[in-house]
Amino acid sequence: MLSFELSEEQAMVKETIAGFATDQIEPVMREMDESGDMSPDLVKTGWELEIIASCVPEEFGGFGEGPSALTGVIAYEELARGDLSTALHICSPTVMAYSVLLEGTDEQKNALLPSACGEEFKAAAAALVEPRYSFCPSMLTASAVRDGDEYLLSGRKCLVPLAAQSDNLLVFATTDPGAGFAGVDAFIVPRGTKDVVIGEREKNMGLKALATYEVTLAGARVPLEAKVGGRGGIDFLNLLSRSRLAIAAMAVGMMRRAAEHSRDYARDRIAFGEPIGSRQAIAFMIAEMFMETDATRMLVWEAAWKCDRGEEFAKDAALAKNYAAEKCMTVCDGAVQVMGGHGYVRDNMPELWFRNARAFSTLEGMAMV
Amino acid sequence: MLSFELSEEQAMVKETIAGFATDQIEPVMREMDESGDMSPDLVKTGWELEIIASCVPEEFGGFGEGPSALTGVIAYEELARGDLSTALHICSPTVMAYSVLLEGTDEQKNALLPSACGEEFKAAAAALVEPRYSFCPSMLTASAVRDGDEYLLSGRKCLVPLAAQSDNLLVFATTDPGAGFAGVDAFIVPRGTKDVVIGEREKNMGLKALATYEVTLAGARVPLEAKVGGRGGIDFLNLLSRSRLAIAAMAVGMMRRAAEHSRDYARDRIAFGEPIGSRQAIAFMIAEMFMETDATRMLVWEAAWKCDRGEEFAKDAALAKNYAAEKCMTVCDGAVQVMGGHGYVRDNMPELWFRNARAFSTLEGMAMV
Amino acid sequence: MIDFELSPKLKATQKMLRGFAEQAMRPQARKYDEEEHEKPWDLITMVHSFMKGGVGGSMGGGGEKKDEGGVKKRRENNLATAVTVEEIFWGDAGIGLAFPGQGLGGAAVQATGTPEQKEQFLARFSGEKPVWGAMAITEPEAGSDTANLRTTAAKDGSEWVLNGEKIFVTSGKSSLESSDGFVVVWATVDAKAGRAGIKPFIVEHGTPGMEITKIEDKLGIRCSDTVSLSFMDCRIPEGNILGSAEVADPKKAGDKGFKGVMATFDATRPLVAAMSLGVGRAALDLLKQVLADEGLEVRYAIAPNRMTAIERDIMDMEANLKAARLLTWRAVWMLDNGDRNSLEASMAKAKAGLAVTLITQKCVELMGPLGYSRSLLLEKWMRDAKINDIFEGTGQIQTLIIARNVLGFGRDKLK
C-alpha cells in the first residue's frame, strides 16, 4: 500500500548521516576544494557508517543481507548534502563490492568482500567512463579479448576515483562489441598488473577534493578468473542502473542543500528595504528549487523501490539520473544567481556547487546502491 | 554599414498593412474562426495590397523587380498581426508565383504570372506537406517518375491551402529519392487533371478560417513542361527557405500582437488592489514576450537580408523558422496564462492565438517571400 | 516503509476504469468536443450506475478519523479518487469533468461543513439519480483575489440574502438545472472584515433570485459546462451557511471561513493534478504507439546525448509526467493520513499543470500534421490540458503558495 514513510532503520541512517554532513563535512568542504586534499578524518568517520558492511552477508565479513537500493539512496542523499567529493570518495568502493556481491563467483566474494568490510577504508576503484565526448556505457571502446587462459584488456578510462590508491581496479570492458549493454563485462585487475598505466591525477572543473585518474589498458593480461561472475559474466545494465541511482541520489542531496541555502539567503538579505525573497522573481526561483528537489527524489525513490523488488528498473533509473543531472545544474546555477555577485566568489558555497553540479551528466559507475 | 532602419518604401508598406490588420482583419478574426468562412472583403482588400504584382516585372504583368525577402517579412509580420488564417489565405498564391518567377521557364512565367498579378484574387495552391508525423521536406514520399513525355505523380499531400479553389496546383515531389533537398522538384498540375483527388476540407486545431485540403496523387500524368524550370528543375532548398522566412515572419506578427495584448491586460486588470502587471511573475512573462518577439524578428530580418543579397541563407532561414515556431507557442501560451480563466474562453483572443501558434512547427511552403 | 504499490482493490479499479475509458469514453470524445454544451447522458448514466458518489469521490474527505485509539488508521479514499480521476481523464477530460458527483461544492462541504450539514447535503450524491455539486468563488472583478469578493450575504430574520455575480462555475448548469444539486457560494458577510468576512453558503437548485447568466464557450474541456451566476436578493435558510452559526460572526470566527476556501483547495488541488496526469499520459501513450508501430523503440538507458531528438523529448516528457504523478500521490497520501498538505498539494498542482501543458504541446509538435489535425484526439488533449495550469489557482498562484510556505512569508511579506 502506498507510503512515503521511511522505515525506522532508514530514518536512523538518515539522521546519523545528516548530522555527519552538517557538523563535519560541510565545514571543511571549501578548504578541501581549494587544497584538493580529502580529509582523512572524514573518510575515517564516513567509513564507520559501515555502508558496505551493513549490506554484505556475515559469511563474507559483513552483517547484512545485500544492498537495499532504497536505504542506499536515502543515505547517499544525506552524504552529498554535505559535499559531493566526500560522498563519492567514501562510496567509491561500493561499485567493486556490490558488483562482486551481486554478480561475482564465490571465489571472488571470498577474495574481495571481507576487506571491503574491514575496519579501515580500503580504496577500490571502478573504471567505466572513457575520455571522449561521445562516451556511452552501451558502446564502450575498452575491450576484453579472450586469448587462451587470459583476457587481453585494451582501452582508456577516465574519471577513475582513487585509482592510484586501490589494490584492485574493477574495469568495465566489452567482450562483444555491438552487443550493447549485454556485451559489457567487468574485470578485477590487481594493482601493478603489467600494461595497466595509471596516469597523473586528473584536473576537473569540480570534484577537486576527489582524486580521479586516467587509466590506460595497453593489452593488459588478466586470468579468466578475473572476469566477474565467471563464464556467465554480469548483468551490466543492472549494475549500471544501480550506480545511476547512487549518483542521482547524490544530486538530490546537493539540490536540497542549494535550495535551503538560497531560501535562507533570500530571507535574510535585505535590498530595497525588504528581504530579496519578497520579490516574486527570487521567490519563484526558490519555490521551483524545492519543488524540483522533491520531484527528483520521488523519481529516485520509485526506481530504487523497483530495484529492491527485483523488478525491471533500468528505464526508471535512467529517467531519474538524467532528470537529476539536469535539475541539479539548474538548481545550483540558481543558487549562484540568487546571491548575485556574492554567489560568484569563493567565499560562499554556491560557486562550488555550480562546478560540482555539472559533473552529474558525465558521472557513471562511480558509486552504487 | 549596420542599420536597423526600414527604407521609406518598407515603412510605407508596414504602415498600410498595420492599419488594415488593426482596423479590418482583427475585428472579424473571431467570427471567421467560429464560422470557418474567410471574409471575401478582407481577401479583396488584401489583394489590393498588390503583394505579388509589386514583385513581378512588367513583362509578366506586374510592376516590380522580383520579390524582396526583407520587404516581404516586414509585410507578412503586419498581416499576421491581424490574423494568421487571413495572412496565409492572402499570401498563399505567392508560392506558385515566386517559384515560377524565380525558377520557372519563360513559358511558365508567361502562362502563370499575369493572372497572379490580376485585379482579382486568384487562388493557386502549393502542396508540400505530407500527412505523416515524420514529415520532412528533405524526405518527400510524393514522387514524380518520368514516363516517356510525361511525369507520373504519386503520393499524398495535406495542409494544401485553397486547393479546391485553385486552377493550378504546385506539387512538390521527389524525382530522385535519397537525394534529399536536391531531389525535389515542383510540378504545375491543372485543376481536373485525372487521378488528382482533392479531399474534403481539413479540420485542424487552428487556422479554422483557412480552407486547407488533403490532395491525393494516384499516378497522375502531367507533361514534361509541367516541371518548373524545365530540364534543370528548381533550387528547392532556396524556395523552401524563402517560404520559411514568410512563415517565421507571420509568427513574429502573432507574437507581437499577443505580447501587446498581455501588456494591456496586465496594466488594466486589477487584483489584490493592484494591476496584475505589478507582480513580477506576470511582469517578467510579459518582458520576455517582448524580448523574444524582438529576438525572433532580428533572426528573420538577418536571414531575409542575406537572401536578398543572394548569399547562402538556408541555415539562417531554418534557425529563424524553428526559433519562431517555438517562441510563438510559448508567447501565445503565455497570453492565455496572463488572463487566467479569461484566456481560456472564446470571448477573448488568446485561446485563438494559442491554437494557431502550434501550427508553425508544422507549416512549410504555405507562403513565400 | 516506502511503498509505491497500489492496493489490489485500487489496481482492480484502475484496470476496470481503463477499459471503460478506452471503450466507452474515447469513441465519444470528439463528438462532445464538437457539439459543445451537449451532455453525454449515456455515459453519465453508465458511470453513475457503477460509481455512486461520482468519479471525484469524496474529495477532501480525508483526515477526520485520523486516529482511532492512537493507532493511525490507513485510509486511501483520496488516493482512490486520484487514481480514478487519472484513468477517467485519460479517457477524456471534457467528459470526465461532466460526470456527476459532489465536485468542488461537495469538497467545500467536506472541508467546512458540520457533520449534520455533510449528512444533509452530501447524501444526495449516492442516490439513484445523478447529481452535481458546484462551487462559486471567482467574480468578474477578482480572479485569484479570493479575499476581495463583492458578493454579499446579509442576515434578514432567519434567512441569508445573497447579492452578486459569480463566473467560471464548473458544472453550474449540471448542478442547478440538470439535477437536484447545489452550489456553494463564497460571499462576504462584512466587507470591511476582509478575509474574516468571507463565508461559504449552500444555495440549492431552483432557489429564486439565482440565475445562470452565461455559459462559456471554451478552448477545451467543452463537454463541461462553465457558467456565470447572478444573485439578486437570493434568499436561503440561515442553516445554509457552512460550519455552524457562530461562523457567521467575523469577530468570533476570525478568518475561519476563508481558511475554508484554502482547506477546500488543499484537498482538491491534487485532484486537478490527477486530471492533468490523465491527459498528459493519453498524449504520450499515443505518440509512443505511433513510434512503436514504426518499429522505433526508445533507448532510455543510453547516454542522453547519443539519442535522437525525439527519443530525448520522450524521455524528458516521461520523467516529468512520472515526477508529477509521484508528487500527486504524495499529496493525496498525506490527505488520507490527515496531515496538512498545503505545500505538497501546490507542488503537485504546479508541477502537473505545467508538465502536461508542455507535454501535450510537444506531442502535437512531434506528430506534425497528424498532431495538428482534428482527425486525431491529440490536438484536443492539448486544448484540454491547458485548463490544468489555470483553474483552481494558476501555476503562478501555486508557485506563490509554495514560496510562502518555503520562505515562511505571509501575504504581507510576499505579495
Next chain:
Amino acid sequence: MIDFELSPKLKATQKMLRGFAEQAMRPQARKYDEEEHEKPWDLITMVHSFMKGGVGGSMGGGGEKKDEGGVKKRRENNLATAVTVEEIFWGDAGIGLAFPGQGLGGAAVQATGTPEQKEQFLARFSGEKPVWGAMAITEPEAGSDTANLRTTAAKDGSEWVLNGEKIFVTSGKSSLESSDGFVVVWATVDAKAGRAGIKPFIVEHGTPGMEITKIEDKLGIRCSDTVSLSFMDCRIPEGNILGSAEVADPKKAGDKGFKGVMATFDATRPLVAAMSLGVGRAALDLLKQVLADEGLEVRYAIAPNRMTAIERDIMDMEANLKAARLLTWRAVWMLDNGDRNSLEASMAKAKAGLAVTLITQKCVELMGPLGYSRSLLLEKWMRDAKINDIFEGTGQIQTLIIARNVLGFGRDKLK
C-alpha cells in the same frame, strides 16, 4: 535601409583581433586562470600598443554630436567596441577584462562628466603607459539597490570627504595600484534625499584614505581583479564631482546624479552582452569543431524533430547566440545614433547573459568527460560565462527594467 554588414574597417579589425585572440590570448588563458591574481603584462603591453584607449573603447561615447546641421551623422564607435569586445572575449574573458582602458569608470565620466572633465580625466587612457579606470557602486549591504547607498560624501571647504565601503570593483587594483588610474565612486551627499542625493566622484589612485581591503577569489574571470575598497575620510578636490558643481545640490539637480548611474549602464550593458557573445561563441565553435573532426555535419535545414539530440541542441544554441548578437548590435547602433536605448540595452544584456550561461553549460554536458576536464578550456568558459548574467545588473534586474519600460510602470508600481 536594413543592413547587417559591418563596415570594411570593422571587418578588418575583427579579423585582426581574431588572430590576436587565437594566437596570443588562447595559449595563455589556462595559465591566468590557474594563477589567479597574476597580471598578463605581456599581453597587456601588446594590446595597449595596438589599441590605445583599450578594448572597451570609449564606452558610452555615443550620442553627443548626433546632429551636425540637421544631418544625422553615422557613427559606429560603440558598434566597433562591441565587435572588438566579442573577439577579445572569444579569446579569453578573464584576460579580456584585465586589459587596460577606461572601463566602467570612463563610461561614467562619458555619461555624466562635463566636457572639461572628460578632457581632464580621459586623456590618460591614450597615453604611453596602460591605464585602467574603475567604478565603485555596489556596497556590502546593497546589491542591485543602487538607490540606497551608505557611502557618504560631505563638503568640507574646497574638498569632498568620502566615507564608506565598496565591493565588487572590477579592475580596482589595476586602476589604483597597477597604474595611474582612478575610480568613480557613487556616494550620497544627502542620505535623506534618496536617489536625488547620489552623485559620482572621481578618486585618483593613491588618494589617502582610500584602501583596497580585499581581492576576491572567484568562480571564473580569475585574471580580472575584483576588489573591495574602503574610504575613511578620503579627501578629494571639489572639482572631482562629475557634472558641474550645482549637480551637488539635490534640490537643484534632482536625481540627475542617479540618472547618471542609469545612463552609464545603458551604455555599458550592451558591451557586457558583447562579452557574453565572445564566450558563448568560443564554446560553440569548439563543440562544432569536435563534431566536424568526426565527420559529423549538422543538418540545419531538415525537420527539427528528425534531427539527433545533439544536432537540435546545436541549432538551438546557434539561434540563441545569433539572436543575442543581433539584439546587442541593435542596442549599440542606437547608442551610436544617440537614441535612448535603455529598453534595448536591457534586452541585449538579459538575452545574451542567460543565453551564454546556458550555452556553455550545455556544451560542457555535450562534451562529456572532455567538457568537465580542465585539459580543455571549455569548462573555464562555463565558469567565465556565468558572470555575464550577474554583473552590471543580474538577468532579473534587466528583466525588471524591460518590464517597467514595456508596462510603463515606475519603481512604485513594479517593485
